[in-house]
Amino acid sequence: MPPPTETAATPIPAGRKLFVGARLRRLREQRALSQQQLAQRLGLSLSYVSQIENDQRPVTAAVQLKLAEVFGAEAAQFAEHEQHRLLAELDGALNDRRLLATPVPAPQLARMVAQAPELVQAFLELHQRHLRLQEEHAQTIDRFYGELGGDHLRGPIAPPPHEAVREHFNRLENYVDALDRAAEDLAMRLDLQPGQRAAALRALLQQQCGIEVVATPAMGADGSLRRYERARRRLHVPARLSDAQQAYQMATQYALVACREAIDTVVAAASFADADTRALAVQGLAHYFAGALMLPYRAFLAQARAVRYDIELLAQQFQVSFETVCHRLSTLQRPGERGVPVYFVRVDQAGNISKRQSATAFHFARHGGACPLWQVHEAFTQPGRILTQVAEMPDGTRFFGIARTIERGGGGYQARRKLFAVGLGCELAHAHALVYADGLNLAAPQPVVPIGPGCRVCPRADCVQRAFPPAGKPLVVESDSESLVSYRFAGGSVT
Incomplete structure (x- = not known):
């Protein structure tokens, strides 16, 4: 029996309609397209597009695919799972009683997500900064004053660099097309084979980048995996690493040198707030390129489908780790494939x-x-x-x-x-x-x-594993009774 295959886009469950009018109109206007021009690119009638933009007609799975072809990565905001994510996060944030005394009705939340997703995303970012500020405030007081308390201390409200980079990758659905395709093309050109990648990449670095790769017996007590001497153009990689591990480190360094223009373009588009975040993003994108080179998109996806996503088999066939396979599986979001x-x-x-x-x-x-x-x-x-x-x-x-x-x-x-x-x-x-x-x-x-x-945002009222009550929910204390549920609070859902 042939292995099951996936649809090219997340299917819309039966009985559930997906309306994207406001988002489609906004993207169309950002591209300076008229409704007639968009209709021609989608292969649809003008009246059909007009009905979609006015939420008089839902989008089908087939139309979703056409939108992905026209708008590329930006079409991810049409996906139903993106609506689910925004709706879940908005509901969690607005259930914080410190912000609102009464919950916002579910239909109103759904309309906010459908009609003003940018405003919803901006509100969620502000709410996350608010939570981080509170957390840093409490930690600072504990660190400096212990249980004695202390005056209010100011702290940064911007997200930590690793969180900012992580959130940006999630917005891209963990797929960076330019780097992924460049890595796939290079893997085909070098004819990289599992177990024999390091030698090919060592020669590539020497010939194309003028970088000598040195196999080092030991790299210090900190467990270093790669060290580049910029002045001498020399890359040190521990000899104890496997062929795949050495190749990954070499591919990372190659990306930082030979693909830096493409990486900088992605980082610039993200508009990160500070140099530390930009530097961390550069490193993350270099790692992305290395992973895509080790596991070229089409070859890896075909094999994943053939073995029905058996991670251990994929790790054996490509001679990489279990974690590396898991990581690559989470990036297989190329439009149409x-x-x-x-x-x-x-x-x-x-x-x-x-x-x-x-x-x-x-x-x-x-x-x-x-x-x-x-x-x-x-x-x-x-x-x-x-x-x-x-x-x-x-x-x-x-x-x-x-x-x-x-x-x-x-x-x-x-x-x-x-x-x-x-x-x-x-x-x-x-x-x-x-x-x-x-x-x-x-x-x-x-x-x-x-x-x-997570406990801080979970609305379940009957969970016996709850570590602490959700943020902003008033506790209900009953001294005359006790149960396995440690925290009771108002407004929770029982399952």
Whole structure:
């Protein structure tokens, strides 16, 4: 039986209509197109386009594909999962009783997202800065004054550089077309083969960039993986690394030198606020190029479909790590050649999220840690095993996900090691494409675990794992009764 295939764009579930009038009109006007010109490019009638712009007609999956062809990456804002994400985040922010005394009705929230997505995004950015300021304020007081309190201290309101870069990548749906295609073209030109990449890239750096690659026995106590001597044009890479690891470091350095113009163009378009954020973005884009070179888009996507997204098989075939495969799967969002839209996350044993990327409506917590009921945390109790879970978010969206521990570093008894758990998942509608869902009744999966984006923004009132009440919700204290639910609060949802 042939492997299941994915649609080129996230399908619109039966019975649900997607209206994009205001967003389509705005993009059309930004491109200085008339309705007639847009209709011609889409291959539609003028009246059809007019009806869409006036929300008199929803867009179909076929029209979504045509919009993606006309508007490219900007068409991501038409995707239903983007609406879901904005709606979930807006609902969470406006449920903060410190902002509003009464909740905003759901239909009104939906209209705000549909008709003014830029204003919604701006409001969410301001709300996140507000939360970060509060968090930094509290941490500063604790650090300087302990339990004695202290005067109000001022702190920066801009997001930390890594958060700003991460959010920008998410807005791009983790896909950077210019770099991805350049990496794919280079991989084909060099005929890169798993297990034999390092030699080809070493020669490329020498011939095209004048950079000598030196295999270094040891790189210091900090576990350095790459060190470039700019003045001597010499790149040091530890000899103990595998062929794939050495190739990745060489490809990163190649991107920083040979693809710098393309990288700077992407960074300039992002309008980052400070030099540190821009520098971190440059590094992230160089890593993106390296990953795309190691796992060229079309070849990797074809193989992923052939083995039904079996991550361990893909890691063996391309001779890369489990995490590298997961990371690449989360970037397969090329218009017209999309893979299964997935989220990817990496957490440590304390629950800190060090990587998070999503082409789905999955709502990651930005503050206060991830939901403890998410199976990615349980992975630490069963190292090396792949765990599966069907989870439901508070808005009713269901996801199928897997989780497994990974280890980095090592090589000796006293060598430094890093232990993480990685999670990968998709909306339940796409789960049939993943080998890990075999045997699961996707029409009525059991069990379904009710999870949330994180305790600080989760509305579930009956969760026994809640670590603290949601921000801004008034607590309900009942001294005459007690239960497993640690915090009771007004306005929560019971599931």
